Amino acid sequence: MSETGLILRTTQQVLNHHGLIDPDHGHFTDEHGRLDIAAAVFRAVTGRTPHVFLDDPANARLLIETNEPTMDALRWLSRVLPTDAPDSGNGDDVIEHLAGWLSQRDPHLNHRRPGTSDVIGLLERAARASESTIPAQRAAA
Numbered sequence: 001m002s003e004t005g006l007i008l009r010t011t012q013q014v015l016n017h018h019g020l021i022d023p024d025h026g027h028f029t030d031e032h033g034r035l036d037i038a039a040a041v042f043r044a045v046t047g048r049t050p051h052v053f054l055d056d057p058a059n060a061r062l063l064i065e066t067n068e069p070t071m072d073a074l075r076w077l078s079r080v081l082p083t084d085a086p087d088s089g090n091g092d093d094v095i096e097h098l099a100g101w102l103s104q105r106d107p108h109l110n111h112r113r114p115g116t117s118d119v120i121g122l123l124e125r126a127a128r129a130s131e132s133t134i135p136a137q138r139a140a141a
Helices: 004-017 037-046 057-065 068-080 093-101 116-132
Strands: none
Touching: 004 037, 004 068, 004 116, 037 068, 037 093, 057 068, 057 093, 068 093, 068 116, 093 116
């Protein structure tokens, strides 16, 4: 199992335990401990949910973006969505891509917003995709 696959499967357990935050909340977690996708992946990687996730979205996003295993997992999640990630000018904005998916009514889901079980399914598809892709070969030194 790949490291990213393990992270994504651990995230399934995290979301199953803590629940998914309402996408209109505006933060990465709420006072009940529910998480958005990025916060759940960060918790799966680090084992913690920093307080800034509750009340400081800018610093929470910075923590997420500077954690490479978290961002690798989020990129896989973004790749398995049926839409393309928005370009932030510095590359694809996978955090916004995932948040946008959660906040829209999906025609594939009978025009309802994705819920916890849908996100857990997305995590499984991304885990399988990350494990089935052969990494690029490095040139011999």
